Amino acid sequence: MAQWSDQVALVTGGARGIGRATAELLAKRGASVCVNYVSQAEAAETLAKELLAGGARAIAVGADVSDAKSVEAMVARTEAELGPITILVNNAGISLKATLDTFDEGDFARMREINVDGVIHTTRAVMGGMRARRYGRIVNISSVAGIGTAAAGNAFYAATKAAVIILTRRFAMELGAAGITVNAVAPGFVRTDMTEAKLSPDEWERTSNQFAERAMTGRIGEVADIANAVAFFAAPEASWVTGQVLAVDGGRLDYIGHA
Numbered sequence: 295m296a297q298w299s300d301q302v303a304l305v306t307g308g309a310r311g312i313g314r315a316t317a318e319l320l321a322k323r324g325a326s327v328c329v330n331y332v333s334q335a336e337a338a339e340t341l342a343k344e345l346l347a348g349g350a351r352a353i354a355v356g357a358d359v360s361d362a363k364s365v366e367a368m369v370a371r372t373e374a375e376l377g378p379i380t381i382l383v384n385n386a387g388i389s390l391k392a393t394l395d396t397f398d399e400g401d402f403a404r405m406r407e408i409n410v411d412g413v414i415h416t417t418r419a420v421m422g423g424m425r426a427r428r429y430g431r432i433v434n435i436s437s438v439a440g441i442g443t444a445a446a447g448n449a450f451y452a453a454t455k456a457a458v459i460i461l462t463r464r465f466a467m468e469l470g471a472a473g474i475t476v477n478a479v480a481p482g483f484v485r486t487d488m489t490e491a492k493l494s495p496d497e498w499e500r501t502s503n504q505f506a507e508r509a510m511t512g513r514i515g516e517v518a519d520i521a522n523a524v525a526f527f528a529a530p531e532a533s534w535v536t537g538q539v540l541a542v543d544g545g546r547l548d549y550i551g552h553a
Contacts, residue, residue: 296429296530298324302376303528304369306359306416307386309334311486312435314341315517316383316524321350323525325381328372329354332386351376359386359412360404362419369419378427379420381528384413384434384458391447402450409454413461417476421469430474431528434462435520438482438543445548455480459539466537475536477527482543484515510545 303320307313308329318341321327327345331338331354338354345352353375357368372379387409390401413434424430439448440455459478466476483489483505490498506513523542526532 296380298530301325301380301431301528301530302328302372302378303381303383304328304330304372304379304416304420305383305385306330306412307332308383309338309341309354311488312481312484312517312520313383313385315521316385317341317345317352319518319521319525320381320383320528321345321348321352323529324350325528326351326376328352328368328376328379330359330368330386331356332358358408359384359416360407362415365412365415365419369416373423378423380424380427380429381431382416382420382433383524383528384416384432386412387435387454389448389451392450393447394449397450405451406454406457409451410457410461413458417461417465421474424474425469425472428473430469430472431532432465432469432474432476433524433527434458434476434478435524436462436478436480436539438480438541438546441480441539441541443546443548462539463537470536473533475527475532477536478539479520479523479527480539480541480543481520482509482515482541482546484517484520486517506544508546508548509543510547513544515542515544 303325305317308317309331317327329338342352342354355368357364436458437455439452462478502514
């Protein structure tokens with residue numbers, strides 16, 4: 295059976311937040327890691343150096359996942375420096391709020407290009423090698439918004455994350471016979487530098503308390519909660535789990551049609 299030390303992981307949007315926590319955990323398990331970034335070059339390079347200092351093999355590579363050629367170049371460099379990619383974590387994404395009244399076609403197109411097209415580009419770029427080796431773990435980061443929550447202004451973001459869920463299941467069907475599993479993690483409200491940065495301290499306290507009250511566990515999520523779920527799907531032992539969507543949300547109670 296494959297071991298963690300045999301694994302090479304590509305984590306898109308890996309410079310901060312959920313991506314960073316995932317890269318750190320996969321490296322801790324023994325995998326070599328490519329930390330992908332677009333604008334967070336310094337953070338990505340710092341993380342790669344920290345992983346190297348901790349005994350892991352790691353590199354940071356800039357690439358916009360919405361650009362297929364850029365993704366192909368990133369995969370080629372990763373495999374040249376670290377070896378064949380066996381784990382792909384599609385974490386890169388953006389969240390833009392809008393209602394039917396404030397919908398902007400350009401904003402939505404950009405969100406779709408990253409959140410949806412990015413998953414397609416990266417999966418296509420790694421699947422050939424995974425098929426040839428008859429082994430692969432692909433984990434897509436969706437959102438509970440894609441399952442259905444009533445948070446205002448999230449309709450179009452939710453549409454992109456629902457698309458990720460559908461692609462997860464369909465890609466699992468296409469790739470399963472080649473020994474490649476494809477699963478998705480759907481986070482609830484998680485504390486990250488991005489979610490906190492959008493709000494003042496008072497707004498953050500109020501918002502986080504509201505989301506905590508909607509969860510059975512009575513708290514919001516931390517990035518480690520999501521990274522642990524990703525690591526489960528990425529594990530060599532998880533060979534008979536595919537096409538699944540795991541909501542990691544503390545037991546949210548605000549889905550449409552529910553409490």
